[in-house]
Amino acid sequence: MLKFVVYFVIAAVVVIAAASVWHLMRVAAGNKEEMLRYAGPEKEFTGHFGKALVVYYSLDGHTREIAEKIREKTGADIYEIKTREKFKKTPWFYLTLKKQLKNGEYPELAGELPDPKAYDVVFVGAPVWWYTMATPLFSYLKQTDFGGRIVVPFSTQGSNYGSFFADFVKEAKNAEVDTAAAFNNLPEGYEREVDNKIVSWLNGLSRQ
Template sequence: MFYLLYIIKNFGRKAMFKIIFYLVIIAIIVISGASAYHLYQVKEKNKTEMANFENETPLNADLGNVLVIYYSWTGHTKEIAEQIAALTNAKTYEIKTVKEYSSPSVYMESKKELMSKNYPELEKGFKPNIADYDTIFVGGPVWWYTMAPALFSFLKKTDFKGARVVPFSTQGSNYGKFFEDFAANAQNADVLPSENFNNLAPEYNAQVKNKIITWLNKLSR
């Protein structure tokens, strides 16, 4: 502040605005560079991970009667949920909020809900009977490094009564505290090993399927 006043006094407002302009440009360049480097790191990490699932993997998992519960906003979680369901001959149940998030404000709305713990109301209607299933998958997107608020709403209203519950997440690059928070909020659940799925290009579809199968095989009863 004192530096800016000094510039105004000795060089005038024009010089001050010029300095501010250059500082803003430098900040934009630094932020853009950091963002580009982060995206490069994520791309390389995804490439390395998917290389581990190049070979076709046979499915030999015995999971019993399976249910896949999911919340999806962009559609990525739904894609993973449907793949799990197809491979395990499972039924699916989609968690839906009464009020849909609007595209421009979704992340600010969800941040407010997460901070206040005032989670969204869910649509009423048919809800599957947990006792009818041997293995229950529950998935959703990572928002603000944790579960989307709708998942918190669902877990608050659900007693798993000792059922085998398998969490999974979808995200850009970092699942944060998703699984830690899931385990802390899944009431009376026998939580099994989780899996996470980054948003990937279609060129990796086969590897993603192999990754899911590898995971399912490890969950076999």
């Protein structure tokens, strides 16, 4: 009986490992295919958003990179969402997050939040956690009334943004939500393509 259990566990581990490798290969192929659409010469930003603000939360730096690029292109002000208690990547980090999301337990934010009504357009971004918004973004949205302003969400993720944008629309109070953009976390070598993707997205959104 014990031998059977051991064999079963080993087989399960092998199957899970194979599935993980297959998933990573499929994601890499999808990323390569998407980035081919943005290859070539550097695209020029030709848009105008009036007075703009970029609000973002970033844990590992991926969302910060996208937020900074948006700021550079648009000349927007920028604000980083920070939690009073910093997250630590412990072995049980994601299990804790899953429990918090299930129970609606969102972290307390640090610092005074900017007034979105002082801007024409507000970009809001965060990473995807458990196929939805990172918990600090839930906290931010619950404390913010956009006062009818145009709000543009963006996400960063390993491969799947899940219900991030649907949940954003539900939580963003008095927001005129415009076309969102999702950015997969990519290895080095795609900097030009990512930049072109951002510019293409911004030019499509822009208020002339």
